[in-house]
Amino acid sequence: MNGQSKDIAAIKNLAQEWNTGWDRSDTEALLSLYTDDPVLIPQGQPEVIGKDAIRSLYSLLFAEFAVKGNGRAVKVETSGNLGYFWSSYTLTATPKAGGDQIKGEGRSVFIVKRQEDDSWKIALLIDNCDRE
Template identity: 55%
Template sequence: MELDTLDFTMSGQNGDIDEIKQLAEDWRSGWIAGDADALLALYADEPVLMPWGQPTVFGKDAIRPLYQSMFKEYAIKSEPTVMDVEVSGDLGYFWCTYAQTATPKAGGAPREEEGKAVFIVRREHGAWKIARLIDNSDRASPSI
């Protein structure tokens, strides 16, 4: 009986990991499509965004204009690699590395970036959602 319980727990956890991996893929798809609404739909009710080199952003209403502005100005190409996914109960995380190119829609040289990001996820309303997103560039900070 204990073995059956263990097998159920493990298969349930594997299902959660698969769902979180799908969340990561949905994130990538929304980013490449330049779809702020699709990205915001992946966030928890009260998300926190901690972008590299910028102040912390609290809530979807504050995140929305950041994404809309970026997608209005740039076409994004991104190649993330999910490095690890963990889950425990209704909390989990995944982290990834990425190479990204942002090409100005008005013309000009593309901006290339490499970095890593940690997504803390929470099960809300039966689905895995992004509760916290921490982004960090691999480039050195500009001199102050």
């Protein structure tokens, strides 16, 4: 397997770990997939900058909802120490206090950076929900 093929396989694995973290409502597992200085740009909301801010957002979400999703990396590309993947997803958020489920689907773009240990981490995530 050549270098670029290994990088693409590693990024696809990162995408799978992302899905697993969401299905387990595991804030720390998700945060481990980000660089030290990430930016999250959710649709219709201000950007969320830094791991502490993202931790607060995810912790609040997982405290209030049980989230189940299904994501699929559609395209993965790399060039040097940068890469991206875009994915399509569906998700269902069930309020833990009771009430109607929230269903969503959309696409996300993940900009990833190679780390010093040769792993890939999410530097920037842009979400585009088609339906909420």
